[in-house]
Amino acid sequence: MEVPIGFVAKCWSFISFLPFFFSLFILGFLKGLIICPIAVTIIAIGNSAVVIGLWPAHFLWTYYCVAKSKRVGWVLKSLVLVSLPFPLILWPVMAIVGSIVGGVGYGFFAPLIATFEAVGANVTDKAYHCFIDGCFSTIESSCTVVRDFTDFCFHSYFSYMDELSKDVNEGEKPIDIELWRVPGCLLVSSIAVLVDVPLITAVALWKSPYMLFRGWKRLLEDLVGREGPFLETVCVPFAGLAILLWPLAVLGAFMAALFSSFFLGLYAGVVVHQEESLQMGLAYIVAVISLFDEYANDLLSLSEGSCFPRPQYRRRMKPSTGLEKGRSLDSQDEREGSRSRSSKLVSEGSRTLKQAIQRYTPMQVWDWLFKSCEVNGKLLLGEGLISVEDIQDCMVKGDCKKLCIELPSWCILQCLLTSAKSDSSGLIISEEMELTRFNLPRDKVFEWFIGPLFTMKEQIKGLQLQEGEESCLRKLVLACNNDRPEDWDNTGFPSTDKVRRAQLQAVLRRLQGIVGSMSRLPTFRRRFRNLVKVLYVEAIQTGIPAKHPNGSSRIHLFNRGGRRDRNGAQDDMV
Structure with missing residues (x-):
């Protein structure tokens, strides 16, 4: 579209935009007022029922698993058992309050945003969709939230606890602390909370006006100049909505800083234990304020560094710690790219937002994984590597x-084998989609999961696998334990090199560990159930024989019309 040039043209573009924006906003506001009570009722009642119903089991099972665990030493275990009642009693209160607040936010803003999205949707009757979009979908998504929360409380929680109570591996030492260090750790943590929480809160409060006005400035520049994400006409209404809702984002950032300040202060006790020095813990109390201030300055593109002192709180200071500014996988590449003046856009905000738009979203990667599982699951089902008994x-x-x-x-x-054989620097997850360090989702959780896959791809590429090894490796990941090199002795793996086998087994173990962590995410279980249903229907349609679920020798042949046993009796398929 043609971008307005000149002060008069930009002013006219802005004035002509206002009636259109306020009409959409009033409509979305009314939809939010109607849908919000329904969404709050579903989320609050559903989540509260789950939390209260499972709380006795959570309380008892947490104590049992912590007491049984051999991964934690007796000193640390005693401290955890003594302090467990506080978080366990606080958990239902936080969950219920969070459900109410989250339900209000989602129930109101989802219909409001859907009203603006309908303007840019590729549909014929935009007016109809402006009224309808975001109503029934918000109610349906509220039920999905309750279902995912139930999966987390019922399945993910017990999975974490079961892992905690497992026996330690041979040669693995339990996590423990020395008893004589506990008083010093508690003392420094108490001082840190009293000092760091108010100071970090004050720094966040001081930076909030900068975040508010700098954000408004960038959004107004993009709105008037039609740059960044507002280059297209259909995106312009979102500019007004973003400007209107930006104070809420600033408030959320301030609340996040306030909440995180407690954990930053409590970390001082960890520093005391690791460095075996009260002096280092006290130095951390001062240094963490400087670290937080520098992180806020970098986030807001203010002057580098901090005006607060930063004493050394580690005997061997590393270039980056868990509390310092986190570096994403592509941070170095982005800095190098930003130095190139030829690619510099008109405004800094436009450059940042355009880069964000070009990235893949976590849902796109999630969709690929389950679509790949569906397609490959059907193939493996036909080849017999997955049986109907596995599904049953x-x-x-x-x-x-x-x-x-x-x-x-x-x-x-x-995906790793295909990417290793190609010249790509990333992961080829489909013919149209390649995941690189530049377009990874800006999500720390996905970065934890996807980041190691790049390293594993390079390891496989360095091993230069033969076709026979690749084919055998695909079967071994499904049908064999991968704990020791001897586990592959009778599998027909072409290579007899134990070092090579150990390297490949390490890759498979790490890969299965990553998938095991993914399986604890609430959305994974919901989509996994749909995947199992699809594979079960595929088994029925292809007529694959299977044993009866009760374990008897009676065999059913699954056909399109129903289930027919050997006697010819046919049952209706549910």
Whole structure:
């Protein structure tokens, strides 16, 4: 579209935009007022029922697993058991309050944003969609929130606890602290909370006006000049909405800083224990304020560094610690790219927002994984590497290791093998989609999961696998333990080099560990259930024989019209 040039043209563009924006805003506001009570009722009542119903089990099982765990030493275990009642009693209150606040925010803003999205949607009747979009979808998504929260409380929680109570590996030492250091750690942590929480809160409060007005300035520049994400006409209404809602983003950032300040202060006790020095812990109390101030300056593009002192709180200071500014996988590449003047855009805000638009979203990667599991699962089902018994065991007995862990591992392994043979620097996850360090989702959780895959791809590329090794590796990830090199002795793996086998087994173990962590995410279980249903229907349609779920020798042949046994009796398919 033609960008307005000149002061008069920009003013006229802004004035003509206002009636259109306020009409959409009033409509979205009214939709939010109607849908919000329904969404709050669903989320608050559903989540509260789950939390209150499972709280006795959570309380008892947490104590049991912590007391049973051999991964934690007796001193640390005693401290945890003594301090557990506070978070366990606080958990239902926080969950219920969070559900109410989250329900209000989602129930009101989802219809409001959907009203603006309908303007840019590729539909014929935009006026109809402006009224309808965001109403029923918000109510349906509220039910999905309750279902995902239930999966987290019922499945993910117990999975974490089961892992905590597992036996330690041979040679692995339990996590513990020395008893004589506990008083010093508690003392320094108490001082840090009293000092750092008010000071970090004051720094965040001082930076909030900068964040507010600098954000407004960039959004107004993009709105008037039609740059950044507002270059297209259909995106212009979002500019007004972003300007209007920006103070809420600033308030959320301030609340996040206030909440995180407690954990930053408590970390001083960890520094005392690790460095075996009260002096280092006291130095951290001062240094963390400088670290937070520098992080805020970098985030707001203010002057580098901090005016606060930063004493050394580690005997061997590393270039980056967990509390310092986190570096994403592509931070170095982005800095190098920003130095190039030829690619510099008109405004700094436009450059940042354009880069964000070019990145893939976590949902796109999530969709690829489950689509790949569906396609490859059907192929493996036809080849016999996945049996109908595996599907039935997952649906009836809950034994889903092969489908939940090994099938996604097989799909990601296929992606790694394909990417290793190509000249790509990233991961080729489809013919149209390549995941690189530049277009990774800006999500720390996905960065933790996807980041190691780049290293694993380079490891596989360095091993230069043969076709026979790749084919055998795909089968071993589904049908074999990968704990020791001897586990592959009778598998027919072409290479007899134990070092090579150990390297490949380490890749498979790490891959299955990543998938195991993914499986604890709430959305994973919901989509995994849909995947199992698809594979079960595929088994029915292809007529693959299977044993009866109760374990008897009676065999059913699954056909399109129903289930027919050997006697010819046919049952209706549910």
